[in-house]
Amino acid sequence: MTLRRLVLLAFAVALAPAALAQPMKVGFVDTDQIVIRMPAFADVQTQLQQQQQAVGQRVAVVQDSLQQVFNTKLEEYQTFDQSAVATDAARQERQQELLQIRNDIEQAEVQGLQYLSYAEARLLQPVLNQIDQAIQAEASEGGYDLVLPTVANNAPVFLYRSERVDDLTVPIMERLGIDPNAAPVGQQPGPPAPPIDPPNTGAGQ
Secondary structure (H helix, E strand, O other): OOHHHHHHHHHHHHHHHHHHOOOOOEEEEOHHHHHOOOHHHHHHHHHHHHHHHHHHHHHHHHHHHHHHHHHHHHHHHHHHHOOOOOOHHHHHHHHHHHHHHHHHHHHHHHHHHHHHHHHHHHHHHHHHHHHHHHHHHHHHHHOOOEEEEOEEOOEEOOOOOOOOOEEOHHHHHHHOOOOOOOOOOOOOOOOOOOOOOOOOOOOOO
């Protein structure tokens, strides 16, 4: 079951009792828009770029070394293939060896990408923790029963939302000391962008 389905299921389970009692107070947060405006995100980007460069260099060294081995083995195989002692079993064994080296070359890049994905998650965790603490505080002070993300697993969470569901993105930004209308970290200044819509202060009451 995907994270998006789990979120929707949790929402439905939480909403069912409320339908028989008093209305729930629900909000949502676009965490991506908050993350890219946090000053700490600049440090994350810098460190990630440094790791990308370092990992890229290491992967290139490994792949170059394996490619040289592959080229040598391929030449040996081509010479062996023309010899009188080349049996089908021996050919198959050497072909498998070549395929394994080729697979190792590809896996070096895959492992590099996996490491970078892990590094990104690790570097972002303190930033996400700050946002989570701000959400907890905002929800507690605002009396919210449920606060949802806008996206889970790169898929939108909401199929529909009414005006009674409050957008808490701006209040969370302000709680973190972020200008909601500031450009994302690292983005070159351009024409003024439309301001982020203010939250519905009276919604969900």
